[in-house]
Amino acid sequence: MTMGNPCAIIGVGQTAYKTRRLDVSMAGLLREAAVRALEDAELTWNDIDAVVIGKAPDLFEGVMMPEAYLADALGATGKPIMRVHTAGSVGGSTANVAASLIQSGVHDRVLTLAWEKQSESNATWALTVNSPFSTSLVVGAGGYFAPHIRAYMRRSGAPDHIGTLVAVKDRQNALKNPYAHLKIPGISREMVESTPMLWEPIRYLETCPSSDGACAMVLASEDAARKAPGRPAWVHGTAMRSEPIFFAGRDTVNPQGGKDCAADVYRQAGISDPRRELDCAEVYVPFSWYEPMWLENLGFCGEGEGWKLTEAGATALDGDIPWNPSGGVLSSNPIGASGMIRFAEAALQVRGRAGDHQVDGARRALGHAYGGGAQFFAMWIVGSDKP
Ligand SMILES: CC(=O)SCCNC(=O)CCNC(=O)[C@H](O)C(C)(C)COP(=O)(O)OP(=O)(O)OC[C@H]1O[C@@H](n2cnc3c(N)ncnc32)[C@H](O)[C@@H]1OP(=O)(O)O
Numbered sequence: 001m002t003m004g005n006p007c008a009i010i011g012v013g014q015t016a017y018k019t020r021r022l023d024v025s026m027a028g029l030l031r032e033a034a035v036r037a038l039e040d041a042e043l044t045w046n047d048i049d050a051v052v053i054g055k056a057p058d059l060f061e062g063v064m065m066p067e068a069y070l071a072d073a074l075g076a077t078g079k080p081i082m083r084v085h086t087a088g089s090v091g092g093s094t095a096n097v098a099a100s101l102i103q104s105g106v107h108d109r110v111l112t113l114a115w116e117k118q119s120e121s122n123a124t125w126a127l128t129v130n131s132p133f134s135t136s137l138v139v140g141a142g143g144y145f146a147p148h149i150r151a152y153m154r155r156s157g158a159p160d161h162i163g164t165l166v167a168v169k170d171r172q173n174a175l176k177n178p179y180a181h182l183k184i185p186g187i188s189r190e191m192v193e194s195t196p197m198l199w200e201p202i203r204y205l206e207t208c209p210s211s212d213g214a215c216a217m218v219l220a221s222e223d224a225a226r227k228a229p230g231r232p233a234w235v236h237g238t239a240m241r242s243e244p245i246f247f248a249g250r251d252t253v254n255p256q257g258g259k260d261c262a263a264d265v266y267r268q269a270g271i272s273d274p275r276r277e278l279d280c281a282e283v284y285v286p287f288s289w290y291e292p293m294w295l296e297n298l299g300f301c302g303e304g305e306g307w308k309l310t311e312a313g314a315t316a317l318d319g320d321i322p323w324n325p326s327g328g329v330l331s332s333n334p335i336g337a338s339g340m341i342r343f344a345e346a347a348l349q350v351r352g353r354a355g356d357h358q359v360d361g362a363r364r365a366l367g368h369a370y371g372g373g374a375q376f377f378a379m380w381i382v383g384s385d386k387p
Helices: 026-041 090-103 140-156 162-174 189-193 222-226 256-269 290-297 306-312 335-351
Strands: 007-014 050-055 081-084 109-117 197-199 212-221 233-242 280-282 364-371 376-383
Touching: 007 026, 007 090, 007 222, 007 335, 026 109, 026 212, 050 090, 050 335, 081 090, 090 109, 090 212, 090 233, 090 335, 090 364, 090 376, 109 335, 140 197, 140 290, 162 189, 162 290, 162 306, 212 222, 212 335, 233 256, 233 335, 256 290, 256 364, 256 376, 280 335, 290 306, 335 364, 335 376
Parallel strands: 050 081, 050 109, 280 364
Antiparallel strands: 007 212, 007 233, 109 212, 233 376, 364 376
8 A cells, every 4th residue: 555645633632431421422422522623623614524434333332323313413414424344443444544535635634533432332242142143252352352362371471460560551551641431540460460350361450441432533634734733643654454253274363464454554654663663652452461462463572572571661651662651442442432542642642742641752653453353453653754
């Protein structure tokens, strides 16, 4: 894939992430994020050429095809609106599709938005029952991913406490993020280790919560970015890959789709050593053990070495390659929005707008999302300089 015209992120809007946003309807939740993104860009609905939205499967909320009635709430009446769908990675894929509308020269300003209002229903239940003609995921996403984590531990020889370290680090970061769902003062290894085992080896405090929330961005052409009030983030590369959930020889611990996606986005951004050349990363880690697993899949280290980076503190806010300074998916997981939050947080970092969880001097950052049975991948690299 080639990059096309330059694309900038000129506005970011997030809602607070919470267990239940009973104060707003689904439309109200979306509008909150969209209006904040427009305010950040000092624009109104009239300035937007098209809207690209995404959310995870409708069964997660029990609301079918919500896009059919949301055009009004999103200021999209009379404008093109499209929905993207790639399971949990959808927030990332949605941003990439929106970026492609700028890069191709079709539009100048695109509003992109992703959300989940899990309190409308119960996504863990939705991922537990057998749909007709499909294999059961056992008990929620945790039930599906736990055996892959066990396989990783066996293959890499990682000691048991690595997952605990990630859980503590990400929740400590979340204390610095005003939007984060889980705020656990005094979070410690002892606290994590004392919580019940949900899906062995995943403990209660090693899993993400179920959140309501939405995230929006305004993407702009070079011309439109020049007129924007603040410092933009520039897209240096976008990539997506998919693979079937089952095939002979599939490596569920270190999926080929993720490796290929990373290689593609690094090539576009001219990156050969991500640990050295990136300043921080927002990576989709819903269960703590996915940090060392994705460190390897994304080429930040060799196979079997990811847990050593985590253990050495390399991914901490003051480490050499901070991962999830915002607190990540472990601290807030409105599933459909979570990929876009990663992408938006990467953009905030290189705009110098990440507040208390800002990584000093961040100039290049990775946003990452995965979904389905670790079979859909979406990534972007953003930077403070125009590529
Ligand atoms: C690609 C992907 O995204 S894969 C991941 C998909 N998502 C998941 O698998 C979700 C996993 N999490 C869950 O299923 C649930 O949150 C569980 C099982 C951990 C907890 O279930 P419940 O106790 O029913 O949680 P419920 O949502 O009702 O929240 C109850 C309280 O516990 C808190 N809570 C929920 N999960 C967690 C957690 N993992 N750690 C700490 N606190 C939590 C909530 O914030 C809430 O507190 P509040 O009332 O002060 O807001």
